[in-house]
Amino acid sequence: MKRLKLASLFPLTMLILAACCTLFLAGCTGTAPFVPEGTGSDDAWRTVELQDVQTGEKFSVASLSGKPIILYTFTVSCPICTLQQKEITALKKSLGESVVVIGLDIDPKEEVDVLKSHIQKNGFSGYYVLSPPEMTGSLMDHFGPVVVNPASAPVMVICHEGSARLLATGIKSSSSLSSSLAVC
Numbered sequence: 001m002k003r004l005k006l007a008s009l010f011p012l013t014m015l016i017l018a019a020c021c022t023l024f025l026a027g028c029t030g031t032a033p034f035v036p037e038g039t040g041s042d043d044a045w046r047t048v049e050l051q052d053v054q055t056g057e058k059f060s061v062a063s064l065s066g067k068p069i070i071l072y073t074f075t076v077s078c079p080i081c082t083l084q085q086k087e088i089t090a091l092k093k094s095l096g097e098s099v100v101v102i103g104l105d106i107d108p109k110e111e112v113d114v115l116k117s118h119i120q121k122n123g124f125s126g127y128y129v130l131s132p133p134e135m136t137g138s139l140m141d142h143f144g145p146v147v148v149n150p151a152s153a154p155v156m157v158i159c160h161e162g163s164a165r166l167l168a169t170g171i172k173s174s175s176s177l178s179s180s181l182a183v184c
Helices: 002-029 079-098 112-122 133-143 174-182
Strands: 069-074 100-105 127-130 155-158 164-166
Touching: 069 079, 079 100, 079 112, 079 174, 100 133, 112 127, 155 174
Parallel strands: 069 100, 100 127
Antiparallel strands: 069 155, 155 164
């Protein structure tokens, strides 16, 4: 009798487990609301002083104008971010100096050595910055809260004349990123 009861609970348990897994995974792959260009009121992100962790070079997004820029946020501990970084690095390698790449580590507890190790281990290229709070806050004001959700793989494209847009959530292939730059 006990064995019959346990056997009849198995399908129900599997159904509940599948539903929970679906809900859990939906948070990583779901689509966040799209924030149209220009809905934020704060453009300070363009002039915030940033410092590349590899070279110590200081710069701002505005100081790199004249070329299209791929700007993205990430954390070292985010596997989705690492996959997106690999696609961005492939794009950078194919386009070379015709595009600028800036990765902003938005983990406020991240250490420079951990970020440097992550870059070197994966062979990433471009500028890498521990994002100052004013940069992260200004990006949120301009593009919306999706920029601080690393699992959404947030990527922004800034065209050479200064227009900026947030791309759709999810991992973007290097060819998809190249197409996004083609409209600049």
